[in-house]
Amino acid sequence: MSAQGSHAVHAHQDDGAVHVHIASSQFYWGIFGALICLTILTVKVSYYDFGKANIFIALLIATMKGSLVAAFFMHLRHDKLFNTIAFLSSFLFLGIFILLTYDDLGNRGRVDNDYGGRFQLETGQAAPGGEPATTATSDSVAEEAPHGAAAAHGKKE
Amino acid sequence: MANVSESVHAHGDGGGDHGAHAHPDFLQHHFDTPVQQFNAAKLGMWVFIATEILMFGGLFCAYAIWRGLDPRVFDDAHHFLNKILGATNTIVLLFSSLTAALAVRSAQVGKRNLTSLYLIVTILCAGVFLVVKYFEYSHKFHLGLLPGHCFGHPGLSAAVQNGEEVGTCLRVHADSAPVMPEWVKAADEDGHVRLLSPRANMFFGLYFVMTGLHGLHVIVGMSILAWVLYKNIKGKFSPAYFTPVDLGALYWHLVDLVWIYLFPLLYLVGKPE
Numbered sequence: 001m002s003a004q005g006s007h008a009v010h011a012h013q014d015d016g017a018v019h020v021h022i023a024s025s026q027f028y029w030g031i032f033g034a035l036i037c038l039t040i041l042t043v044k045v046s047y048y049d050f051g052k053a054n055i056f057i058a059l060l061i062a063t064m065k066g067s068l069v070a071a072f073f074m075h076l077r078h079d080k081l082f083n084t085i086a087f088l089s090s091f092l093f094l095g096i097f098i099l100l101t102y103d104d105l106g107n108r109g110r111v112d113n114d115y116g117g118r119f120q121l122e123t124g125q126a127a128p129g130g131e132p133a134t135t136a137t138s139d140s141v142a143e144e145a146p147h148g149a150a151a152a153h154g155k156k157e
Numbered sequence: 158m159a160n161v162s163e164s165v166h167a168h169g170d171g172g173g174d175h176g177a178h179a180h181p182d183f184l185q186h187h188f189d190t191p192v193q194q195f196n197a198a199k200l201g202m203w204v205f206i207a208t209e210i211l212m213f214g215g216l217f218c219a220y221a222i223w224r225g226l227d228p229r230v231f232d233d234a235h236h237f238l239n240k241i242l243g244a245t246n247t248i249v250l251l252f253s254s255l256t257a258a259l260a261v262r263s264a265q266v267g268k269r270n271l272t273s274l275y276l277i278v279t280i281l282c283a284g285v286f287l288v289v290k291y292f293e294y295s296h297k298f299h300l301g302l303l304p305g306h307c308f309g310h311p312g313l314s315a316a317v318q319n320g321e322e323v324g325t326c327l328r329v330h331a332d333s334a335p336v337m338p339e340w341v342k343a344a345d346e347d348g349h350v351r352l353l354s355p356r357a358n359m360f361f362g363l364y365f366v367m368t369g370l371h372g373l374h375v376i377v378g379m380s381i382l383a384w385v386l387y388k389n390i391k392g393k394f395s396p397a398y399f400t401p402v403d404l405g406a407l408y409w410h411l412v413d414l415v416w417i418y419l420f421p422l423l424y425l426v427g428k429p430e
Contacts, residue, residue: 016191028255028262032252032254040244046425054427054428058422062420069414073413086207090208090210098218102225
């Protein structure tokens, strides 16, 4: 009996035609409504200052919207699980990429807010890979007088 | 055992007189069944979408790093983006995503004319998005926020001296930073005159590259949807075969998805006034 039952299911799946879940139009409009509400929310929330939480709130709402789009507009909810895994794996690898880049830069010293570039907290010296922009600009400041000549020269070329 | 051999036999029957297994026009030779072809196409599209996310990911990473290094400058600079125009474009794209999803649904149930209608609305929304973007861009060009204009290397802008106008943005020497002369003074979207650090060019550089790459995707998406529309009008699709409509819509949803993140990251985060 059970063997026959599974055979019947097998035969249905194997008719070779495409069977997909078809949501109603009203359902899609409902998702759209939710997306609009979240958009209005994220704009409204941006007028209040939550300090460092600002970006996390914005990203949280964006992720909620993105999930709605991916799950329903893009049919992932009723699609093969492997497609969802392929999709989500991109975010995993993106996360690894960003974290490692952050870790690398985090160990190179601090940014100098007045002059640009980075310096090491302990020594006050320019950090490796973060030369301050002052070297380049102080040269051009020193050359202030022949600026017009430089421009004319530039035109000739 | 008998069951197994029977099902194997049914498979072998593929190209025969078996109704569902007869080779329809849309079925490529290297696929056994339409469902196999459909699943392969879908998986391929999702892998492509993953690569697209990784491509944009490089820019999002750059954004994260530079924002982390220069939070104050990003905060100042983001006031030069118009929240209302950004939100309008978000809603336009979300609506176009809805109509794209409805186009797929109409194709699934075999309403060909309705599919065409939804595709046309989607393409029109993409056009509206680009027009709004055009006004945003041209305003920023006018202010001189494009890299290289107000934000050029001091040596390249030798003709522009202290206080002289470039477009409507003024170059001023900030007393606090005499060695970084190229500060930019301009009115933001709320009409406040702000002094922008020269390093604000990083924000605007990222803004133009990220929204530019996204805009390019909008144009490509429009072309894909136009091609799908053409095929649909020629009657190539049916409830048995609607893969191009589905995949074209997936591409369009990806464009929407990227914008869902671009909008808050560029227009919204930062200290409100």
